[in-house]
Amino acid sequence: MKQILVIDDEADIRIVTQVSLQITKQWLVLTAGSGEEGIAIATEKQPDAILLDVVMPDVDGLMTLSALKRTPATQGIPVIMLTATGGIVTELEYAELGAQAIVTKPFDPAILGDQIATALHWDQD
Template identity: 50%
Template sequence: MTAKRILLIDDEDDIREVAQASLEMMGGWEVLTASSSSEGLSKAESEQPDAILLDVMLPDMDGPTTFQKLQENPRTSQIPVILLTAKAQAADKRQFAALGVMAVLTKPFDPVELASQVAATLGWSL
């Protein structure tokens, strides 16, 4: 069976490194990374990952706008997206969930739990 592929879009090097290591070691998945929305949109289209973890606060284009662009593109509209955010307020989470994302995970996340949270959200087995 081919390993699932996840695209992680986050501008913070530390977050990308920790999340990538966590998802690869705990989930056994291949993790692609992008440090900006524009790079992430391009990789999502060319690489066709099984899921996308998308930071809400990015310098070039915020997460909700990036998600909207993913939805508008027929090549990426079916890829499930999970938002990562430091904005953990209930109202923020409701607003993000209303966009149609699969889930909203808060930062800082527990690297030991991240893969199981992603797997549970997407219905994947570990």
């Protein structure tokens, strides 16, 4: 069973994402409300992937992504950015920092699991 960590400061996004992935994919979903909390959980639990919000107070998604990729215990975990702001330049920046993919908000909870599986090539397992 896949284990996904969702890092987002908005509780409603964490809940919708968690319920969506548990129902559509039967994945175990961990949640964190801040970048710091997310890094701690990722280090301890070693999830199969991280869904990371870009816009968060204090430590934003890019700082969190950078910290995850600098930390030996978490640098191999694939990260998918969750953002309401998009664009080609932004996607390139995320990729250069180590993000595997981007999911744009608002997302469709019915297909979120498929988007993640496709981005991480899990549909070929």
